[in-house]
Amino acid sequence: MPYRLTVLGTGYLGATHAACMADLGFEVLGLDVDAAKIARLRAGDLPIYEPGLDELLKRNLEAGRLRFTTSYEEAAEFGDVHFICVGTPQKPGEYAADTSYLDAVVESLAPHLTRECLVVGKSTVPVGTAARLAEKLVRLAPAGEQVELAWNPEFLREGYAVRDTLHPDRIVIGVASEKAEKILREVYAPMLTAGVPLIVTDYPTAELVKTAANAFLATKISFINAMAEVCEAAHADVKQLSLALSYDERIGGKFLNPGLGFGGGCLPKDIRAFMARAGELGADQALSFLREVDAINMRRRARMVDLARELAGGSFHGCNVAVLGAAFKPNSDDIRDSPALDVAVNIRNQGGRVRVYDPVALDNARRAHPELEYGESAFDVARAAHVVLLLTEWQEFVELDPEELGRVVAERNMVDGRNALDAEAWRAAGWHYRALGRP
Structure with missing residues (x-):
């Protein structure tokens, strides 16, 4: 008999995991303490934008393989394997991760665990968290060491x-027994049969894999953006530099795209939490380089504002600024730590009239930043603009016709924050084109 799965926390990670595991044929029960969110999910209404997930959710709800609840008692009775998928945000005023949501899940679930089961953490956590939660589960669950x-x-x-x-x-x-490994091998059997590599390790190594991966990715992004700073000083072209580096198989071209830098709900807070945890372990010097990675990333935003101000003639006062993009990356409505919105707010604070458009993130942006103005299309926000900024590289922005857009703006000034446009085509259409790290 296949295992029955629960997914505790139905945010971005949890909703995706629940729908995908149901699509693999498992019976899945998703849990969240947010009753309004659960009501939406039960109705097949996804609270986030993620390509393909909407169809997956509806298909598995209709098939009866996927249900949602707010009851920990129901989840404990239903599930053989419980996946914890709650967030670990940055603590206010600190670098450290806030693991209180994880503790709340364990403290709410454990008292109802009266039989043998496996609890599986999927959240990104400071190393050492799993061992602490394992002890708490055994201590609080009636089934004790069977959990x-x-x-x-x-x-x-x-x-x-x-x-x-x-x-x-x-x-x-990361497992503490062969039994736990066996269960997860069975849960992930479709992937393993397809040849997906499986790494079986201990708790701390499994925890470190995710934080190390994010730290390396952030470092690679900030490296090419540091090179963009040097290129600007040396009148070189960072796009051509990046292309040349990408042919070196030791380096590769993935995430070597110069631009406005990273944001979102993962990389910024995860590298800061990694530094904080390393400090607690007495290994803070090992990760001191991540402070500069973070600093380089934040400097890109300030430089973007500088470039826009230069094209505006030295001041934003009396200047209409069109911002293309609000999400931190394309194909998402996530505006957490969005570089695009950070730049937009800074320009507004310096006296500019800022109008923002994004294909899917407008509702989230409006709620977070009601002080900004918003439009319904790229052409809408660009009308009478003195400067246009491309800050999220949605395909519809990349494909804009520079001649058509030029007919609605007050002045043809473009700042390409993602190095996503064809510079020569925009210049040929009479635009003053600027981009980070390019002449």
Whole structure:
């Protein structure tokens, strides 16, 4: 008999994991303490934008393989394997991660665990968290040592989450017993049969895999953006530099795209939490370089504002500024730590009239930043603009016709924050084109 799965926390990670596991044929029960969110999910209404997930959710609800609840008692009775998928945000005023949501799940679930089961953490956590939660589970659960913990970090990319869940590039499990390993091998059998590599390790290594991966990715992005700073000083072209580096197989071209830098709900807070935890372990010097990675990333935003101000003639006062993009990346409505919105707010604070458009993130942006103005299309916000900024590289922005857009603006000034446009085509259409790290 196949295992019955619960997914505790139905945010971005949890909703995706629940729908995908149901699509693999498992009976899945999703749980959240947010009753309004659960009501939406039960109705097949996804609270987030993620390509392909909407169809997956509706298909599995209709098939009866996927249900949602707010009851921990129901979840404990239903599930054989419980996946914890709650967030670990940055603590206010600190670098450290806030693991209180994880503790709340364990403290709410454990008292109802009266039989043998496996609890699987998927959240990104400071190393050492799993061992602490494993002890808490055994202490609070009536079933005691029959309740085991495993750690199975997620590696989802927003915009590609369904593919990354169903066809991951690797599966990592941190386990304390062969039994836990056997259960997870059976749960992930479809992926393993398809040849997905499985790394079986201990708790701390599994925890470190995710934080190390994010730290390396952030470092690679900030490296090319540091080179963009040097290129600007040396009158070189960072796009050509990046292209030349990409042919070196030791380096590769992925995430070597110069631009406005990273944001979102993962990389910024995860590298800061990694530094904080390393400091607690007495290994803070090992990760001191991540402070500069973070600083380089934040400097890109300030430089973007500088470039826009230069094209505006030295001041934003009396200047209409069109911002293309609000989400932190394309194919997402996530505006957490969005570089685009950070730049937009800074320009407004310096006296500019800022109008923002994004294909899917407008509602979230309006709620977070009601002080900004918004439009219904790229052409809408660009009308009478003195400067246009491309800050999220949605395909519809990349494909804009520079001649058509030029007919609605007050002045043809474009700042390409993602190095996504064809510079020569825009210049040929009479635009003053500027981009980070390019002449």
